[in-house]
Amino acid sequence: MPSMNSVLLISFLLFSIGVVGVLIRRNALIILMCAELMLNAANLNLIAFARHSGTVHGQAFALLVMGLAAAEVAVGLALVVALYRKKSTIQVDELDLLKG
Amino acid sequence: MEQSLAVIGSHLFLVFGLLALGGAATMVFARSAVHSVVGFLFCMLALASCYLCLGAEFLATAQILVYAGGIVVLFLFVVMIVELSKYKEQTRFQLHTPWAVGLVVAGAAAFIAVFWQTYFSPSAPQALTLDPTLAQGLDVANQNAQAISRGLYADFLLPFEILSVILLVALVGAVVLAKAERT
Amino acid sequence: MPFAQQLWQAMLRDLPLISGPLTLFFAATIMLWPGDLLLPSNKKHIWAPITLGVLAVSAALVANTANGSGFSSMFQVDGFTRGFQLLCTAAAFITVVLSQPQLNALQEQTVEYYALILFSLGGMQLLVGATDLVSVYFSVELMALCIYILVAYLRTQERSIEAGVKYFLLGAFSSGILLYGISLLFAAGGGVTTNLLQLNQKLALATHNNSLLVFAGVLMVLVGFAFKVAAVPFHMWSPDAYEGAPTPITAYLSMAPKAAALAAFLRVFGTGLASVHSDWSAPLGFIAAASMILGNVAALRQQSIKRMLAYSSIAHVGYMLLGVLSKDPLGGARAVWLYLLTYLLMQSGAFAVIIHLQGTGEGERLDDFRGLARRRPMLAFAMMVFMLSLAGIPPLLGFFSKFYLFMLAIQQGQYLLTTIALLTSAVAATYYLGVVNLMYFKEPTGVQLPRLGTALALTVGCTCGLVLVGTCFGPWLLDWAQTITWF
Numbered sequence: 001m002p003s004m005n006s007v008l009l010i011s012f013l014l015f016s017i018g019v020v021g022v023l024i025r026r027n028a029l030i031i032l033m034c035a036e037l038m039l040n041a042a043n044l045n046l047i048a049f050a051r052h053s054g055t056v057h058g059q060a061f062a063l064l065v066m067g068l069a070a071a072e073v074a075v076g077l078a079l080v081v082a083l084y085r086k087k088s089t090i091q092v093d094e095l096d097l098l099k100g
Numbered sequence: 101m102e103q104s105l106a107v108i109g110s111h112l113f114l115v116f117g118l119l120a121l122g123g124a125a126t127m128v129f130a131r132s133a134v135h136s137v138v139g140f141l142f143c144m145l146a147l148a149s150c151y152l153c154l155g156a157e158f159l160a161t162a163q164i165l166v167y168a169g170g171i172v173v174l175f176l177f178v179v180m181i182v183e184l185s186k187y188k189e190q191t192r193f194q195l196h197t198p199w200a201v202g203l204v205v206a207g208a209a210a211f212i213a214v215f216w217q218t219y220f221s222p223s224a225p226q227a228l229t230l231d232p233t234l235a236q237g238l239d240v241a242n243q244n245a246q247a248i249s250r251g252l253y254a255d256f257l258l259p260f261e262i263l264s265v266i267l268l269v270a271l272v273g274a275v276v277l278a279k280a281e282r283t
Numbered sequence: 284m285p286f287a288q289q290l291w292q293a294m295l296r297d298l299p300l301i302s303g304p305l306t307l308f309f310a311a312t313i314m315l316w317p318g319d320l321l322l323p324s325n326k327k328h329i330w331a332p333i334t335l336g337v338l339a340v341s342a343a344l345v346a347n348t349a350n351g352s353g354f355s356s357m358f359q360v361d362g363f364t365r366g367f368q369l370l371c372t373a374a375a376f377i378t379v380v381l382s383q384p385q386l387n388a389l390q391e392q393t394v395e396y397y398a399l400i401l402f403s404l405g406g407m408q409l410l411v412g413a414t415d416l417v418s419v420y421f422s423v424e425l426m427a428l429c430i431y432i433l434v435a436y437l438r439t440q441e442r443s444i445e446a447g448v449k450y451f452l453l454g455a456f457s458s459g460i461l462l463y464g465i466s467l468l469f470a471a472g473g474g475v476t477t478n479l480l481q482l483n484q485k486l487a488l489a490t491h492n493n494s495l496l497v498f499a500g501v502l503m504v505l506v507g508f509a510f511k512v513a514a515v516p517f518h519m520w521s522p523d524a525y526e527g528a529p530t531p532i533t534a535y536l537s538m539a540p541k542a543a544a545l546a547a548f549l550r551v552f553g554t555g556l557a558s559v560h561s562d563w564s565a566p567l568g569f570i571a572a573a574s575m576i577l578g579n580v581a582a583l584r585q586q587s588i589k590r591m592l593a594y595s596s597i598a599h600v601g602y603m604l605l606g607v608l609s610k611d612p613l614g615g616a617r618a619v620w621l622y623l624l625t626y627l628l629m630q631s632g633a634f635a636v637i638i639h640l641q642g643t644g645e646g647e648r649l650d651d652f653r654g655l656a657r658r659r660p661m662l663a664f665a666m667m668v669f670m671l672s673l674a675g676i677p678p679l680l681g682f683f684s685k686f687y688l689f690m691l692a693i694q695q696g697q698y699l700l701t702t703i704a705l706l707t708s709a710v711a712a713t714y715y716l717g718v719v720n721l722m723y724f725k726e727p728t729g730v731q732l733p734r735l736g737t738a739l740a741l742t743v744g745c746t747c748g749l750v751l752v753g754t755c756f757g758p759w760l761l762d763w764a765q766t767i768t769w770f
Contacts (some may be wrong), residue, residue, distance in 0.1 A: 023197075043457065053473055086439075256357075
């Protein structure tokens with residue numbers, strides 16, 4: 001059975017990779033995927049600690065978070081498509097109409 | 101036999117965890133958007149296997165259905181729509197990349213250093229080791245799905261209903277934002 | 284069967300608690316379908332009064348909801364909930380009124396706009412009563428999702444889409460951080476509960492080895508919430524979102540979600556994390572000071588009044604975070620509620636003036652206010668009242684609420700932060716008075732302005748009047764503030 005230390009470590013590393021991705025990539029789609037990765041890292045934590053305590057509290061929460069992530073992705077992708085239609089680019093540092 | 105299975109079980113989680121990290125790293129550093137999406141898919145599948153190692157069968161299946169089956173497909177569609185003119189990006193990273201990477205690496209190193217010291221020192225308490233008998237609690241009605249349903253509808257009714265409203269709003273938003281312009 | 288019956292009965296018992304948000308959700312859903320189908324396309328402007336009616340019904344229901352707790356202790360109605368729910372409903376009401384000129388001009392009277400405002404208000408009403416980290420998180424996400432769409436609503440305008448994308452990416456990032464923090468707190472509490480009161484007890488008993496987990500979790504939850512209220516240094520793209528969004532939505536953004544997020548801030552940190560106060564008081568103090576300083580200093584250099592008001596709202600959040608910092612969470616809650624009430628009046632009045640000026644293509648840049656006193660003396664007078672009140676100049680209402688807040692902060696012993704707040708308020712007076720200077724002492728450049736529409740005139744008149752004489756109602760306001768309690 002996996003020890004909680006390894007779970008915490010892996011979920012933290014996944015979370016950090018997600019944070020790095022959001023901060024450094026220019027493509028809006030990749031930024032969105034990295035935000036989803038952060039949500040998944042939190043899910044891993046929740047499920048692991050549900051296992052740790054033997055209750056389903058964490059698992060039910062994780063299931064609801066999955067649904068939320070899907071809804072957020074839907075809206076995010078609609079925004080990206082609308083952006084592409086208007087500006088023909090999805091690189092976020094080319095969005096310079098609003099300063100800084 | 102039991103013991104070797106248990107040892108393999110705990111190592112299996114680490115294997116899948118490392119696979120997930122590999123997929124995530126591919127996603128962040130790939131040059132082509134399609135490679136990133138494939139890395140994301142790989143990461144999601146590896147995480148589903150991690151959930152299986154943790155005794156959450158229903159959630160592992162939900163992860164594959166929702167993420168790999170739904171979200172990744174959506175991403176691929178949008179990548180198709182917006183990437184038609186470019187196959188590979190010239191510059192992948194923003195201007196402030198060194199600062200951002202430095203900040204995150206410093207923060208992560210600090211956290212892991214303290215974490216290592218606290219949790220892997222000889223005096224770490226039993227609190228974090230798993231009690232296998234507690235796994236029974238997850239199978240309240242002999243099946244993980246039934247246990248989750250009890251938790252979901254009895255304890256989590258309000259967030260469940262809020263989630264349904266969120267999904268409705270996402271539907272409305274997607275239509276409002278992405279519909280074709282009126283001529 | 285008995286299990287299902289139990290669930291059904293529990294739900295029926297708890298439904299009256301959320302009668303306010305429930306009305307909003309039902310009304311919005313019916314408006315979307317089949318309401319929009321049944322309305323002929325030349326009568327779409329009827330949605331506005333219908334929405335106002337729904338908001339009034341919801342406010343009445345909210346005010347009449349009895350105290351109680353339900354949904355497995357995930358939602359609770361008390362004086363605190365009612366007070367903030369009414370505040371957010373008032374903000375939504377004013378936003379719908381302020382939206383009319385722009386929507387009419389652009390012929391964008393669509394039902395989705397109003398439905399999204401109703402949905403987001405429902406999310407806010409649920410947020411201020413949430414007593415469990417799970418319901419807090421989901422209510423925040425509902426509120427935020429509606430607002431991402433509203434910011435990008437005018438999708439034919441580049442700036443609106445750009446603002447929407449930036450705000451969305453920022454929001455998705457911050458919700459990831461918030462959720463990870465919640466999962467760490469869940470882990471630190473033993474992995475059994477996310478209820479705020481129970482978590483508080485468990486965290487108080489955290490062993491030495493768990494304290495790192497608690498600290499990291501508390502920090503991440505703090506960072507997540509700081510993103511939601513746009514505090515420094517987590518305000519990255521908020522001024523852009525404020526500038527690019529349609530102006531009534533900018534007004535909405537600066538009033539309602541901030542109020543709801545601050546209420547959640549108060550509840551989570553006042554009841555849920557009270558036992559680990561030492562973990563978060565220093566970082567929060569730093570965030571409050573940074574918001575006050577940077578918000579005010581950056582507002583000095585802005586050319587666009589929308590951006591200036593965006594930075595000034597960051598500064599106002601900094602002041603309100605002083606209330607969150609207090610060791611007496613209820614006292615802080617009362618001060619913050621009072622501040623938000625007065626802030627609502629001042630901001631809506633200022634935005635009403637800006638929207639009126641925008642109708643003629645001006646109103647975006649500060650230069651458009653030049654010589655307003657000569658072109659439209661009453662409007663300039665009202666704007667002057669709002670600017671002076673925002674700056675906190677006595678005897679206007681803004682001074683009253685600032686005084687109450689700072690007095691609370693001093694009582695709690697936060698001398699350094701209050702000093703910073705007073706100094707930065709002085710800096711703020713500079714740019715607020717700068718607008719007054721432009722209006723009264725510079726030559727007019729714009730064209731003749733049309734007459735003020737009834738709705739806008741009413742808004743400006745009421746808010747201006749209230750701000751002017753509000754301080755006389757001080758005792759009544761304080762009495763109202765005393766109804767903000769929780770149990």
